[in-house]
Amino acid sequence: MATLIKEIQLDGRTTDVLIEGNRFQQIDANLQAPEAMVLDGRGMAILPSFVNMHTHASMTLLRSYADDLELHDWLENHIWPLESRMTEEDIYHGARLACLEMIKSGTTCFNDMYWLFHGTARAVEEMGLRAMLSSVFIDFSDEAKAREQRDSTERLFGESQRYSDRIGFALGPHALYTVSKESLQWVKKFAAENNLLIHIHVSETEKEVQDCLARYGLRPVQWLEKIGLLGPNVIAAHVIHVTEEEMGILARNDVKVVHNPVSNMKLAAGSFPFRRMQAAGVQMSLGTDGCSSNNNLSMMEEMKVAALHAKLIHNDPTVLPAHTAFEMATVNGARALGLDCGEIAVGKLADCILVDLANHRLVPGYRLEDDIVYSADSSCVDTVICDGKILMRGGRVDREEEIVDEARAYKKKFQ
Amino acid sequence: MATLIKEIQLDGRTTDVLIEGNRFQQIDANLQAPEAMVLDGRGMAILPSFVNMHTHASMTLLRSYADDLELHDWLENHIWPLESRMTEEDIYHGARLACLEMIKSGTTCFNDMYWLFHGTARAVEEMGLRAMLSSVFIDFSDEAKAREQRDSTERLFGESQRYSDRIGFALGPHALYTVSKESLQWVKKFAAENNLLIHIHVSETEKEVQDCLARYGLRPVQWLEKIGLLGPNVIAAHVIHVTEEEMGILARNDVKVVHNPVSNMKLAAGSFPFRRMQAAGVQMSLGTDGCSSNNNLSMMEEMKVAALHAKLIHNDPTVLPAHTAFEMATVNGARALGLDCGEIAVGKLADCILVDLANHRLVPGYRLEDDIVYSADSSCVDTVICDGKILMRGGRVDREEEIVDEARAYKKKFQ
Numbered sequence: 081m082a083t084l085i086k087e088i089q090l091d092g093r094t095t096d097v098l099i100e101g102n103r104f105q106q107i108d109a110n111l112q113a114p115e116a117m118v119l120d121g122r123g124m125a126i127l128p129s130f131v132n133m134h135t136h137a138s139m140t141l142l143r144s145y146a147d148d149l150e151l152h153d154w155l156e157n158h159i160w161p162l163e164s165r166m167t168e169e170d171i172y173h174g175a176r177l178a179c180l181e182m183i184k185s186g187t188t189c190f191n192d193m194y195w196l197f198h199g200t201a202r203a204v205e206e207m208g209l210r211a212m213l214s215s216v217f218i219d220f221s222d223e224a225k226a227r228e229q230r231d232s233t234e235r236l237f238g239e240s241q242r243y244s245d246r247i248g249f250a251l252g253p254h255a256l257y258t259v260s261k262e263s264l265q266w267v268k269k270f271a272a273e274n275n276l277l278i279h280i281h282v283s284e285t286e287k288e289v290q291d292c293l294a295r296y297g298l299r300p301v302q303w304l305e306k307i308g309l310l311g312p313n314v315i316a317a318h319v320i321h322v323t324e325e326e327m328g329i330l331a332r333n334d335v336k337v338v339h340n341p342v343s344n345m346k347l348a349a350g351s352f353p354f355r356r357m358q359a360a361g362v363q364m365s366l367g368t369d370g371c372s373s374n375n376n377l378s379m380m381e382e383m384k385v386a387a388l389h390a391k392l393i394h395n396d397p398t399v400l401p402a403h404t405a406f407e408m409a410t411v412n413g414a415r416a417l418g419l420d421c422g423e424i425a426v427g428k429l430a431d432c433i434l435v436d437l438a439n440h441r442l443v444p445g446y447r448l449e450d451d452i453v454y455s456a457d458s459s460c461v462d463t464v465i466c467d468g469k470i471l472m473r474g475g476r477v478d479r480e481e482e483i484v485d486e487a488r489a490y491k492k493k494f495q
Numbered sequence: 496m497a498t499l500i501k502e503i504q505l506d507g508r509t510t511d512v513l514i515e516g517n518r519f520q521q522i523d524a525n526l527q528a529p530e531a532m533v534l535d536g537r538g539m540a541i542l543p544s545f546v547n548m549h550t551h552a553s554m555t556l557l558r559s560y561a562d563d564l565e566l567h568d569w570l571e572n573h574i575w576p577l578e579s580r581m582t583e584e585d586i587y588h589g590a591r592l593a594c595l596e597m598i599k600s601g602t603t604c605f606n607d608m609y610w611l612f613h614g615t616a617r618a619v620e621e622m623g624l625r626a627m628l629s630s631v632f633i634d635f636s637d638e639a640k641a642r643e644q645r646d647s648t649e650r651l652f653g654e655s656q657r658y659s660d661r662i663g664f665a666l667g668p669h670a671l672y673t674v675s676k677e678s679l680q681w682v683k684k685f686a687a688e689n690n691l692l693i694h695i696h697v698s699e700t701e702k703e704v705q706d707c708l709a710r711y712g713l714r715p716v717q718w719l720e721k722i723g724l725l726g727p728n729v730i731a732a733h734v735i736h737v738t739e740e741e742m743g744i745l746a747r748n749d750v751k752v753v754h755n756p757v758s759n760m761k762l763a764a765g766s767f768p769f770r771r772m773q774a775a776g777v778q779m780s781l782g783t784d785g786c787s788s789n790n791n792l793s794m795m796e797e798m799k800v801a802a803l804h805a806k807l808i809h810n811d812p813t814v815l816p817a818h819t820a821f822e823m824a825t826v827n828g829a830r831a832l833g834l835d836c837g838e839i840a841v842g843k844l845a846d847c848i849l850v851d852l853a854n855h856r857l858v859p860g861y862r863l864e865d866d867i868v869y870s871a872d873s874s875c876v877d878t879v880i881c882d883g884k885i886l887m888r889g890g891r892v893d894r895e896e897e898i899v900d901e902a903r904a905y906k907k908k909f910q
Contacts, residue, residue, distance in 0.1 A: 143858070144865035148802075148816035181855050184874070345803035346869070348812040375869040376856055381796070387563075388760035388800065389807075397763040401563035438899050440596050441791055443558070444906040450559035454761070454790035457872040459599070484853050491859040 081468065083430075084113045088121025089437065090424060092448075097126060099430040102468035107426055119470075124434040124462060125448055128422050129188040130379035131413030133338040134279075134317040134367025136194045137203075137211075138166070138174030140181065141490045142372040151285065151347050159372055162494060163195070170490070171199025177487040178377060179207035183477050185378045185458040186433040188466035191315060191338075191367070191417060193252040193279050197236050201243050208471045210431065212417050213240070214252025214279045217267065221260040230266055237274065246467055248417070250277040250315075256300055257288055261307050268309050277313050277417065283326075284318035284349050301326035310335050315416055317367060318343075319357075320350040327353070327360035336363050336416035339408070341389040342382055343369030354390040355399055365413040366405075379409045383453045402453040434463035496883065498845075499528045503536025504852065505839060507863075512541060514845040517883035522841055534885075539849040539877060540863055543837050544603040545794035546828030548753040549694075549732040549782025551609045552618075552626075553581070553589030555596065556905050557787040566700065566762050574787055577909060578610070585905070586614025592902040593792060594622035598892050600793045600873040601848040603881035606730060606753075606782070606832060608667040608694050612651050616658050623886045625846065627832050628655070629667025629694045632682065636675040645681055652689065661882055663832070665692040665730075671715055672703055676722055683724050692728050692832065698741075699733035699764050716741035725750050730831055732782060733758075734772075735765040742768075742775035751778050751831035754823070756804040757797055758784030769805040770814055780828035781820075798824045798868045817868040849878035 082105070085097040096111035097104060146158035166174075171194065182190060189210040194200055197215040204211045215236055219226035233251065240249035253259040253267045271278050283289055283300045292300045301322055304310050312334035319330070319337045330337060339352050357364055366386055368377045383405040390400035414422030421429035435442065435452070439460040442451045452460070464472040471477065497520070500512040511526035512519060561573035581589075586609065597605060604625040609615055612630040619626045630651055634641035648666065655664035668674040668682045686693050698704055698715045707715045716737055719725050725748035732753045734745070745752060754767050772779060781801055783792045798820040805815035829837030836844035850857065850867070854875040857866045867875070879887040886892065 141859060143870055144860075144862045147862070147865045147869060148813055150812060154812070177855060177858060184855065342803060345807045346812065348806045348810050348814075350810075351807065371870070375865065376872075378872070381799075381872075384757075384796075385800065385803065388757060391763045392760045392766065392804075392807075395763050395765075397565060397569070397761065398563050399763075438896070438903070440592060440599065440895070440899055440902075443592060443899055443902045444556060444909070445559075445903060446906060446910060447559045447562070450562045450790065454562060455558055455786070457791075457793070457796075457874070459873050480855070481853070484855055484858055487855075487858045488853070488860060491861060494859070495861060 082113055082116035083119060083465070083468065083470070084111060084116040085119045085121045085126065085434070088434065089125035097121070097424070099465070099468050102430055104424065104426050104428050104430050107424070119463065121434065123437055125437055126424055126432050126434055127452065128410040128424055129431045129433045129464060129466065130186050130409050131365065131417070131422055132182065132187050132190040132367055132377060132379055133315065133365040133413040133416065134340055134369055135178070135190045135192045135377065136370030137178035137190065137192050137200055138171045138194055139370030139372045140177040141166070141170060141174040141487065141494065142370070143375045145372060145494070147375070151349070154347070166195070168196040168199040171196040172203050173486050173490070175200040175203035176207060176483045178371070179203055179209050180477055180480055180483050181377050182209065183207070183464050183471050184461065185380060186461045186464060187377065187379050188431045188464060188471070189414070189417070189419065189421065191250070191279060191413070193254070197240070201240065201247055204247055205243055208466055208469055210246045210419070210421070210466055212248040212250045212277060212279070214250040217251065217253045217263065218258045219260055219263050220258060226260055226263045229263065233270065250279050252279045255281040255288065256304060257291055264307060264309050271313055277315055278309070279315045280317070282316040282319050283321045286321050286350060289321045299323065299326055301329050305329050305333065318349065320344060320352050322353065324356065324360065327357055327362055331361040334363065336365065338365050338367045339386060340367045340369045341385045343373040345385070345389065347373055351393045352389065353393070355394045363412065363416060364408055365416050366408045378458065380452065380456050380458070383409045387453060402447070402450040405453045406449050430468040431466050433461050435460045436462045497528055497531035498534060498880070498883065498885070499526060499531040500534045500536045500541065500849070503849065504540035512839070514880070514883050517845055519839065519841050519843050519845050522839070534878065536849065538852055540852055541839055541847050541849055542867065543825040543839055544846045544848045544879060544881065545601050545824050546780065546832070546837055547597065547602050547605040547782055547792060547794055548730065548780040548828040548831065549755055549784055550593070550605045550607045550792065551785030552593035552605065552607050552615055553586045553609055554785030554787045555592040556581070556585060556589040556902065556909065557785070558790045560787060560909070562790070566764070569762070581610070583611040583614040586611040587618050588901050588905070590615040590618035591622060591898045593786070594618055594624050595892055595895055595898050596792045597624065598622070598879050598886050599876065600795060601876045601879060602792065602794050603846045603879060603886070604829070604832070604834065604836065606665070606694060606828070612655070616655065616662055619662055620658055623881055623884055625661045625834070625836070625881055627663040627665045627692060627694070629665040632666065632668045632678065633673045634675055634678050635673060641675055641678045644678065648685065665694050667694045670696040670703065671719060672706055679722060679724050686728055692730055693724070694730045695732070697731040697734050698736045701736050701765065704736045714738065714741055716744050720744050720748065733764065735759060735767050737768065739771065739775065742772055742777055746776040749778065751780065753780050753782045754801060755782045755784045756800045758788040760800070760804065762788055766808045767804065768808070770809045778827065778831060779823055780831050781823045793873065794824045795867065795871050795873070802868060817862070817865040820868045821864050845883040846881050848876050848880070850875045851877045
């Protein structure tokens, strides 16, 4: 299967883009491909689609279920009780809604951590996105629970092979305060043996830091390094409450840090030290977190809020400019996941969006990247392509009414 | 002219809404109005449309023209030189683009300050919005300039009467560092004589405060009170760098404060002390500021960022909940402008939006207000009504392609 996009804007010039199979095959003027389906690219620009590096996708079903609450009240009295009722079928419907929302706002790849793996995997498979999925690993330092979690991780890893190449399996130890040291070390070993990524929450709250200091006499990043968890295959979400020394540890171990500014602000978790992370040489990407703490999955909004947050925190309007935000939302995430996407270039995976240059939010149009980061919303995205396949055209996604209808039923079911 | 909206959701129940002339005439089930045009409201909810309380509308033409720069470099080397080239025709095209963008994102009323009054007024008249327009008054304490500004203000006030009731005239002294004390006092007197509002920037930067202290031995709000400017007809934009005493002065004088979180963060102007303002009893609404420091006019985004900013600054996720953000973006602004809109109630001006409850961003749909503040974007807005007239239906605005085409021409013209 081939797709030829004719006369599209790429980095300010007009070109043709040929996709064969799931990769960009040729990018040049006046391409011919008689067998290919032709997309008229006139009036549009091609950009890499977004990579959302920290999600709990099915939490779309908890969107606006409980807002503006204190963190522990929110989790213990609202989120956890509802989550405990969710079945694999619920997870599937929530993840389908998440995939729909991501496609609509230009995201084709996400790094997820949530319960009931197959519910999410089925939705991703059907909807055509790319995802790195981890089941949540929590043992609360209970040995029986730890055994059960290790067994289910091994089983799920085996079962995950049944899905297409778009779906990767990662390990999802929730956090150092919910997983025992022995289990974290088991995770590290299992990941090394099977060449897997590890997705973990790190230093999201000050409480986590204080508890870790009280328990181990070390700060979270120091302790995670000591027990051997850190390395280039670790994706650490949040990472707010860290010292310069810890940032040095993260950089030295090539840990991939995911910044979630909207969630961090909404829950008042704290301020992400962007400039100090950058100075320390830490690799950073962006994530929306789940819909219960955001309440959407828009990477456009996340880029803007990341830039605004950094400028405010560092009292400097030049920090985290549009180009950096755009890279954090695309190629940085792709690299962290070891995926060959996030850029429009020959040989790369064909994951991209076509944006409508006549959308009023992109006008007059001096700098497309600035417009996308600071002005755009989902209405600017016309076409979405993932793995060489068209997931949205003219703003329409296949079967979107059905997906929405089934998700709307949860209002009565969960309220 | 009458419009009957059938079977629409209002505050969670289904009702009919009858608009006659420019006001809500009846809100009840099973209304009959044989002469009225009927809108099918099924699957939608009616909400007050947004009131954007601080704009420089025609700066849409400067969208993404210069980002991520230090404030004075940005103003002096990029914004001002371009502004000095803008003609009334340019202002008209910029304001039309702004009106289009506002309609698309559910805003029907804005409080503007910009050059070349008639350019903006013509655009608002044509596009059907409601606006309070002030020409910028700047004299740099030059007496000849002051005389000229006073004359042109008097002339414009007279000329402004030619427009419809949707367009109000306000006085726009730029700031205390660009307008002499005598001119500010003249503005106060002219406003009192003609029952006009005064729109002014106050304490946007720390530099303004330091300069005021050095010059007058008083902080800006203290000094503005001393010279007699403050009162219930004053709309003060930004108001970031203020002490408790100044907040008390603002509350005592019933000054209307406009919070502009996106602009303040993007320019690293400082943190708005929301909770302390609230405790002092200050009236607060929301504004986007101009497109060169935002870079859009979305009040949905502004509500979310206002909530996120307050939670971060005060380290408390319960501060500035969704309902407060929604009120700041609607009825608070309407009241500050002395307008009878911002609420869906019998007798109020018929300014409203119909949102599509099947939009994926509003699903499952536990709390509409939370969804609008934290999840929605412009794609959720189906219909926009201002002054009883339909400005958008099914996401389409009359002549939108023409408006965009003319604004896109500025890319070549201004670059």
